[in-house]
Amino acid sequence: VAIISAIAGLGFWSLVLGRVISSVVVAVSFFIIRPWRARLVWDNKIFSSMFGYVKTMYLFLFLSIFTTQIDRLVVSKILGIAFAGYYSMAYNFGSWALNNILAIADRVAFPLYSELKDDMDSLRAVYSKFFKYILFVSIPILTGFILFTEDFVHIFLGVKWSAIVIPIKILSFAGFFGLIGNISNGLLKAISRLDIDVKRNLTLSITLLVTLIPLTRFYGMVGSCVAVLISFALTQPIYFKYAIETIKMEKRKMLSCFLTILGIDIIGIAFYILCGRLFVNNIEWVFVRFSLSVLSYISAYSLAAFL
Secondary structure: OHHHHHHOOOOOHHHHHHHHHHHHHHHHHHHHHOOOOOOOOOOHHHHHHHHHHHHHHHHHHHHHHHHHHHHHHHHHHHHOHHHHHHHHHHHHHHOHHHHHHHHHHHHHHHHHHHHHOOOHHHHHHHHHHHHHHHHHHHHHHHHHHHHHHHHHHHHHOOHHHHHHHHHHHHHHHHHHHHHHHHOOHHHHHHOOOHHHHHHHHHHHHHHHHHHHHHHHHHHHHHHHHHHHHHHHHHHHHHHHHHHHHHOOOOHHHHHHHHHHHHHHHHHHHHHHHHHHHHOHHHOOOHHHHHHHHHHHHHHHHHHHHHO
8 A cells, every 4th residue: 555655646645644544454364253342340359450650661661752752852852853853773783682682582581571570580590591691692783783884884784874883883782782771671661660661761851952953063973873772881781780679680600701701802803803904805806705794704703702
């Protein structure tokens, strides 16, 4: 529907029309496959129980939306729409691991945490495994965006997008802190401790507001990215500390896991730098240079992890 509407000349309305009709078709299909009609039944006891749980979640969601959108608003108001487009593109790459790997893992982890919330030993064991494997997959992706952004942008986006190279690097670095903080989201929801999440997002919002406007005015889009980095670096580790303290997790065990994966990552980076200095950086073909650089890092990271 969206493609046909676009060809017919409806412009951006084709996207709206496609989304609306898609939702209608899905809803009708559900009724055909599983005939069921909603009925309005009011139960104060059920309402009180549900509202008691979600009232904090509403505040958490509001603050989450605020912290993820206020930077775009400030950039568009101070620097203009064009720079807002550049910033959004850079932010999408910088937060890719958070928005994809972590979000998918959270969908699996949350119901599991909910089932185990009364068995703290099992809950800690499962959380520890999720922590280890999410870091193991996400850290090399974030590192990859930092190391290979320039060639990646030139190959897949074009030279006209060169302005987002440095912002992607800064936001990917901020992603390390975001990863540490957000890895506990599903856990705290499962044990009904969203109050910790709310405090984190409130602190994050205040820090972001204090740093975002002056840094954007003086240093442009790079300043906006630095503001995000500062706010993440100041708030996310503290939030993670409170999360593991809440379930009485051993800090030394979590730190050891993090430092081990970070050490593996450093080995991968060192091998990439060595290969670059020896022969890769001298290759003129960008795609070949990019491919060999990625291969050298992944090979060293995988071998170090295996050992």
